Amino acid sequence: MAGPKITAGCAVALSFYLERRQGGPVLDMAPPDDPLWYVHGRGDLPPVLEDALEGLGVQGHVSVEVPPGVLFKKGQTPNTVRLPISDFPKGVSPLVGMPCRVPELGTGWIQKVKDGWVWLSGDHPHAQDPLRWTATIWAVRDASPQELVGGPIEDTLEQRPR
DSSP: OOOOOOOTTEEEEEEEEEEETTOOSEEEEEOTTSOEEEETTTTSSOHHHHHHHTTOOTTOEEEEEEOTTSSSOOOSOOOEEEEEGGGSOTTOOOOTTOEEEETTTEEEEEEEEETTEEEEESSOTTTTSOEEEEEEEEEEEEOOHHHHTTOOOOOOOSSOOO
16 A cells, blocks of 8 residues: 655655756755754745655655756845955854855855955856756655644654665
């Protein structure tokens, strides 16, 4: 007998990793021993990922080719802002790719650090990259009424995958 399949209103535990299709380091991940829980159809994941997961069951596996700009958006403000490094709090070392919130951009990402200056852009560093999202399903169950309306998702995974 087949187990439950992912449909709207299910609580789902999955492990995943996100990488650039051209290779390079993993950009984000949830390992099997600490999976991501989400409620399918609640908007917790972008539609392109939920569509790929629809109908899968436990031990289901999916790899999704994600076009540029779907998971990471280009900023609304194309300008680059230059700030003196002294504007950052003591003990904070600005690094390329680090997100920052500044009045001129809202959320921006550090693009360059050089000669006492920090350049920020409204574009996420990976907004132009084609990405690959790969996931494995570890649990599928009906979501509770509280989970369906945005409450925290209870981790009910009895055995942790390795």
